[in-house]
Amino acid sequence: MITEEEFLRNLSKVKEEIQNSCDQHGRSPSGITLLPVTKNWPIDAVHYCKKNGIGRVGENRVQEAISKMELEQDVRFELIGHLQSNKANQVVGRFSSIQTVDSIKLLNRLNNMAEVSGIMQSILIQVNAGKDPAKYGVSMDDTESILTHALSLSSLKVGGFMTIAPYDPENKSVARTCFANLRCLRDRMVERFGFTFSELSMGMSGDLDEAIAEGSTMIRVGSALFGQRKQVL
Numbered sequence: 152m153i154t155e156e157e158f159l160r161n162l163s164k165v166k167e168e169i170q171n172s173c174d175q176h177g178r179s180p181s182g183i184t185l186l187p188v189t190k191n192w193p194i195d196a197v198h199y200c201k202k203n204g205i206g207r208v209g210e211n212r213v214q215e216a217i218s219k220m221e222l223e224q225d226v227r228f229e230l231i232g233h234l235q236s237n238k239a240n241q242v243v244g245r246f247s248s249i250q251t252v253d254s255i256k257l258l259n260r261l262n263n264m265a266e267v268s269g270i271m272q273s274i275l276i277q278v279n280a281g282k283d284p285a286k287y288g289v290s291m292d293d294t295e296s297i298l299t300h301a302l303s304l305s306s307l308k309v310g311g312f313m314t315i316a317p318y319d320p321e322n323k324s325v326a327r328t329c330f331a332n333l334r335c336l337r338d339r340m341v342e343r344f345g346f347t348f349s350e351l352s353m354g355m356s357g358d359l360d361e362a363i364a365e366g367s368t369m370i371r372v373g374s375a376l377f378g379q380r381k382q383v384l
């Protein structure tokens with residue numbers, strides 16, 4: 152695990168990257184939330200964020216995240232990894248947002264749990280906007296019907312959409328097309344339903360410039376802040 156000094160250097164670099172992208176694409180950094188991804192790192196990663204004014208982090212695995220929540224209660228955790236519907240009961244009320252909702256079954260279970268707990272659970276709909284067979288997420292074609300269902304559920308609040316671009320570092324236009332797809336889809340859904348769906352969670356360490364160019368409001372950054380993870384997930 153890196154030291155806090157190294158983390159701070161990385162954080163400055165990432166912020167500079169965000170600023171440069173914003174300058175280039177006519178956006179303001181105030182419209183972009185940096186969500187540090189602390190998966191596969193010890194609790195220190197979460198503490199570094201907290202100590203330096205970042206109050207929310209992303210985690211992939213339910214169990215790992217819950218262990219960290221017990222050690223750091225003043226940080227909000229967002230779930231960015233795939234969620235099996237049989238684990239819905241473990242996440243509702245614990246994660247401030249569940250970014251990876253991609254089925255009717257999962258929507259129903261989350262809504263039931265939220266209702267029982269008497270809370271509104273924030274979620275994002277994960278869309279496979281890069282049409283990558285290796286990725287989870289609702290297809291672009293199915294998004295409208297999933298959203299229709301999600302909006303009928305009284306204990307879930309749909310803040311917007313999330314996507315993970317296909318991995319193709321040699322050809323950045325693949326990621327950019329994926330992000331453009333999601334933004335256009337969001338705009339269509341705004342027209343269709345009359346809600347704002349303001350959150351577009353898209354972009355990671357390797358493709359944040361493309362994501363910012365296409366309107367991302369949240370970039371999820373792991374390795375650029377904490378270094379390469381030992382395990383590839």
Ligand SMILES: *Cc1c(COP(=O)(O)O)cnc(C)c1O
Nearest residue numbers: 188231355356357371372373374
């Ligand atoms: C791991 C992960 C990230 C962060 O990836 P980096 O390339 O390390 O920045 C972002 N989003 C999701 C869904 C992830 O699983």
